Amino acid sequence: MPELLARTSSAELTEWMAYERVTGPLGPERMDALFATLAATVANTARAKGRKAEPKDFMPKWDQGDKGLTDWQQMLDAVKSYNRQIGGTDSTTKGGAAGGDA
Known part of the structure; x- marks a missing residue:
């Protein structure tokens, strides 16, 4: 720094x-997108029947x-x-x- x-x-x-x-976030690594995908995957492994979680459900709203x-x-x-x-x-x-x- x-x-x-x-x-x-x-x-x-x-x-x-x-x-x-x-x-x-700036830079080549978009950790927000990576973690949104990971969160959707985890949520889908534990979900009941119904709507499937998608990465956009976990993406922060930047603007x-x-x-x-x-x-x-x-x-x-x-x-x-x-x-x-x-x-x-x-x-x-x-x-x-x-x-x-x-």
Whole structure:
């Protein structure tokens, strides 16, 4: 992690976190899809007669649209929150305080 933080700005990391929240996990290995398939398999071994479980039944819903983020101020607050979580600085405030005033 220190190497990543040395090579990447907190602003860029925040952008990637926001992107991943909408699209789902990044990278070649989609663990969410793997575990959804595994969960469906396990559920089907123990199911009674009826509807068969499918991986989509266990997949997280990544893009929730604008739920909870209805205006620009809420979106900015969400980005500042991500920035605080990763220890970034807020260049929109005097002195660049971590996370700003949000």
